[in-house]
Amino acid sequence: EVELVESGGGLVQPGGSLRLSCAASGFSFSSHWMAWVRQAPGKGPEWVANIGDGGARKNYLDSVKGRFTISRDNVNNAQYLEMSSLRVEDTAVYYCARVGTGRSLWALDVWGQGTTVVVSS
Amino acid sequence: DIQVTQSPSSLSASVGDRVTVTCRASQNIGIYLAWYQQKPGRAPKALIYAASSLLSGVPSRFSGSGSGTDFTLTISNLQPEDFATYYCQQTSSTPRTFGQGTRVEIK
Numbered sequence: 001e002v003e004l005v006e007s008g009g010g011l012v013q014p015g016g017s018l019r020l021s022c023a024a025s026g027f028s029f030s031s032h033w034m035a036w037v038r039q040a041p042g043k044g045p046e047w048v049a050n051i052g053d054g055g056a057r058k059n060y061l062d063s064v065k066g067r068f069t070i071s072r073d074n075v076n077n078a079q080y081l082e083m084s085s086l087r088v089e090d091t092a093v094y095y096c097a098r099v100g101t102g103r104s105l106w107a108l109d110v111w112g113q114g115t116t117v118v119v120s121s
Numbered sequence: 122d123i124q125v126t127q128s129p130s131s132l133s134a135s136v137g138d139r140v141t142v143t144c145r146a147s148q149n150i151g152i153y154l155a156w157y158q159q160k161p162g163r164a165p166k167a168l169i170y171a172a173s174s175l176l177s178g179v180p181s182r183f184s185g186s187g188s189g190t191d192f193t194l195t196i197s198n199l200q201p202e203d204f205a206t207y208y209c210q211q212t213s214s215t216p217r218t219f220g221q222g223t224r225v226e227i228k
Contacts, residue, residue: 035217037165044208044219044220044221044222045157045159045165045208045210045219046219047210047215047216047217047218047219050215050217059215059216061216062122062216095164095165100167100170103170103171103174104170104171104174105152105153105155105170105171105212106153106155106212106217107155107167107169107170107171107176107210107212108155108157108165108167108210109167109170109176110167111164111165111166111167112164113163113164114164
């Protein structure tokens with residue numbers, strides 16, 4: 001069964017740091033781009049970042065550039081989101097998502113259950 | 122950045138109805154559009170990619186159409202489990218922006 005499981009969320013003060021992890025199973029992890037998507041309370045999803053299958057290519061939402069770093073470990077089938085200088089507006093459920101290959105044209109075809117990040121003093 | 126505008130923001134419908142949701146992109150995105158369904162407290166679930174291709178396991182009452190800047194999600198014969206919020210996402214360029222969502226409610 002294809003599965004993505006996030007962890008690492010929690011309560012952090014503004015200016016603080018947090019590292020999110022996503023464990024993947026049931027598919028060839030190294031063959032897929034991966035992404036992080038967040039959803040603030042009562043809002044729609046917001047794409048945050050993605051990373052190429054080899055880990056070299058990365059793209060970020062402008063508002064997180066320089067603060068967030070996406071990475072992956074193809075040996076252990078995991079991806080990460082290192083978040084620093086956190087702001088109140090970063091409060092959201094963070095989802096790990098798999099980018100489909102080939103004809104999927106970059107659709108996010110598998111999603112994890114999400115991990116909650118709350119930035120508050 | 123490419124802006125994506127969905128309409129309506131919400132609609133009420135009955136079981137068995139045909140429902141249409143539209144999505145408009147601020148520039149030509151070809152067929153680089155996906156649709157997702159989200160139920161309260163759950164992660165989004167992919168329904169359609171490349172504007173009109175159904176993901177495996179998605180019921181055939183869901184269909185997508187369009188290209189360029191204007192797209193449509195249609196649900197034929199609405200079922201009780203279809204009451205949810207639907208989002209489109211442009212996958213043409215980063216940031217891969219989502220629409221604001223359309224909540225489909227029971228009439």
